[in-house]
Amino acid sequence: xxxxxxxxxxxxxxxxxxxxxxxxxxxxxxxxxxxxxxxxxxxxxxxxxxxxxxxxxxxxxxxxxxxxxxxxxxxxxxxxxxxxxxxxxxxxxxxxxxxxxxxxxxxxxxxxxxxxxxxxxxxxxxxxxxxxxxxxxxxxxxxxxxxxxxxxxxxxxxxxxxxxxxxxxxxxxxxxxxxxxxxxxxxxxxxxxxxxxxxx
Numbered sequence: 084x085x086x087x088x089x090x091x092x093x094x095x096x097x098x099x100x101x102x103x104x105x106x107x108x109x110x111x112x113x114x115x116x117x118x119x120x121x122x123x124x125x126x127x128x129x130x131x132x133x134x135x136x137x138x139x140x141x142x143x144x145x146x147x148x149x150x151x152x153x154x155x156x157x158x159x160x161x162x163x164x165x166x167x168x169x170x171x172x173x174x175x176x177x178x179x180x181x182x183x184x185x186x187x188x189x190x191x192x193x194x195x196x197x198x199x200x201x202x203x204x205x206x207x208x209x210x211x212x213x214x215x216x217x218x219x220x221x222x223x224x225x226x227x228x229x230x231x232x233x234x235x236x237x238x239x240x241x242x243x244x245x246x247x248x249x250x251x252x253x254x255x256x257x258x259x260x261x262x263x264x265x266x267x268x269x270x271x272x273x274x275x276x277x278x279x280x281x282x283x
Contacts, residue, residue, distance in 0.1 A: 093130035093174065097137030101154065105131040110142065112157055119157035124150065132175040132184075139198075141165075141184055143172025149186055151201065163201050167194050174217050178224045185227050187215035193229050193239065208239050210246065219260045221268075226282070228268050230257035236270045238282050247282050 094104045102113040109123040110131060127145040133154065134140070140152045140159060147168035152159040170189035177184055183204060184196040193208035193215060213232035220227055227239045236249035236257050249257075253272020260270050268280040
């Protein structure tokens with residue numbers, strides 16, 4: 084049995100059950116309850132996500148760089164670097180159709196990337212006032228939710244500048260967000276509460 088200490092508590096799971104966990108020792112790859120490998124990528128891992136196919140993964144580091152990785156069996160190979168963030172990357176999420184990657188950092192910024200071109204698709208989403216701890220795509224792939232230490236939850240529509248804000252959602256910080264359907268967002272925080280939001 085391998086016991087690891089998790090950095091930022093982040094993991095990514097593909098549809099076929101490949102699980103990647105970002106730890107202080109690197110990336111641990113699991114499948115079917117078995118450890119496939121422990122990969123030391125040569126930088127400090129902060130967060131990780133993997134696409135549904137299990138063929139491509141992204142790792143955020145402590146310098147603000149996102150490393151795009153190909154996944155082959157128990158091996159990760161770096162294929163590109165995405166550079167825009169000015170602080171440690173805190174969370175990553177792939178859109179439901181796999182075409183976009185969302186990232187956030189310790190300087191409060193949320194960025195959306197095109198997975199194929201690896202170019203920034205949307206940025207300047209900087210309305211949080213503290214570190215962003217989690218991001219999640221809506222099932223329609225057109226809305227992105229974020230949770231922050233500033234206690235707020237924000238929903239960012241991709242094709243509009245109008246955003247939905249759940250102010251003071253959780254005392255001492257909003258820690259997690261997940262969509263239950265296209266119009267309902269659940270959030271959890273340091274106050275041990277789970278809140279449901281109806282998103283217009």
